Each structure stands twice: as structure tokens, then as C-alpha cells.
Amino acid sequence: MTTQAMLDERYGRARSPRRRIVLWSVVGLLGVGLTAALAWTTVSNSLASVTATDTGFTVADAESVTVSFQITAPVGQPVACAIEAQDEDHGTVGWRVVEYPASDDHSRAFTEEIPTLALATTGFVNSCWVP
Known part of the structure; x- marks a missing residue:
């Protein structure tokens, strides 16, 4: 292992593939949750409209x-x-x-x-x- 790779690993500068997968999973879940909330708001408002x-x-x-x-x-x-x-x-x-x-x-x-x-x-x- 080179000195630069050892320093990156020690101080957390290198991103692991697992960390990236977790981050994108959280972003995806937030996106799906916000889309569902917007859809529910739209449907519930239209059901009660006059x-x-x-x-x-x-x-x-x-x-x-x-x-x-x-x-x-x-x-x-x-x-x-x-x-x-x-x-x-x-x-x-x-x-x-x-x-x-x-x-x-x-x-x-x-x-x-x-x-x-x-x-x-x-x-x-x-x-x-x-x-």
C-alpha cells in the first residue's frame, strides 16, 4: 500500500463502495417518500373539492x-x-x-x-x- 493510500484510508478521504450504496439508497427512499406524499396530498385535495x-x-x-x-x-x-x-x-x-x-x-x-x-x-x- 502506498503512503497516499494509507493516509486516505486513515483520514477517511477514500470512499468505500458500501458507503456509496447506503448513501444512494437513502436518497432514493427519500425521493420515493416525497413523491408518495405529494401524490397523496393531490388525491385527498381533489376528493374533497367542490x-x-x-x-x-x-x-x-x-x-x-x-x-x-x-x-x-x-x-x-x-x-x-x-x-x-x-x-x-x-x-x-x-x-x-x-x-x-x-x-x-x-x-x-x-x-x-x-x-x-x-x-x-x-x-x-x-x-x-x-x-
């Missing part, structure tokens, strides 16, 4: 707007939706949160009335969520 689609609105008068919409939500979960009425300057003139009980249907349609403070020009679903 989507709302506006199907129409009717401005009855300066005091109310009727909004029609359809929601797609997880089966067996209650849902809450915030519906909004706006004027021609996009200012909020009416706002209401409605809650719906759990249902066996994946998609449901609703029509709700929003009381307004001034004449509205539009009505829509702002957002929906599982409470």
Missing part, C-alpha cells in the same frame, strides 16, 4: 337577484356556497352564504335569492366548500 357552475341569474328589482347554479361535490358531505350580486361598477351589492345538507347525489342544481342594497347587474357563485 366546483360550482353558474347557470343563470335574474334581476327581479333593486332589492333582489335570483341566482341559478349547479354544484359538484363529494357524496355524503355537506356543502356551503357564497353567492354574490354586483352592480355595473363591479361593487358588491348583495352577499349570502347558503348551506346544503349532505346528499347521495354527486351533482345538484339550486336557485337562490340574494337580497341587495341597490340595483344589481349580475349574480353568481363566488365559491363553494365542504365545511
